[in-house]
Amino acid sequence: MEERPISDISFRKFLAEEKLMGSKCGKCGKLYVPPRHFCYECGSSQMEWHEMKGEGELAAYTCIFVCPAFMAEEGYGRKNPYCTGVVALSEGLRVVARIEGVDASKPESIKIGMPLKVTFLHRGEGDKAKTYLAFKPA
């Protein structure tokens, strides 16, 4: 794999390529998603990229009815809420992501502990192209 600096920019590039990458501490093995360039656990800066499996389960979620402008542009809002959640990855860490494929207008239908797998939301074009990390029911 091409060497990329451990940074938020690299993390986003990997997302655009549909890879969920974290950083792994070369000293104690602790994983971070999004990546960090030094380890909070042991202070080491020997970080390397680690591709995550992209599997996990829903640990917490919230359905958002009053949304920021960039989400309103996607057509979300009071009548079309969306869901954001905390996903407990199979590698043992948690990540915040959009939750797709669930009915955010019926929060009671969304279950804590439901198995999820990673998906990537590509939005915008050219210079404005962005990829968002998301999970959907496995």
Ligand SMILES: [Zn+2]
């Ligand atoms: Zn460490």
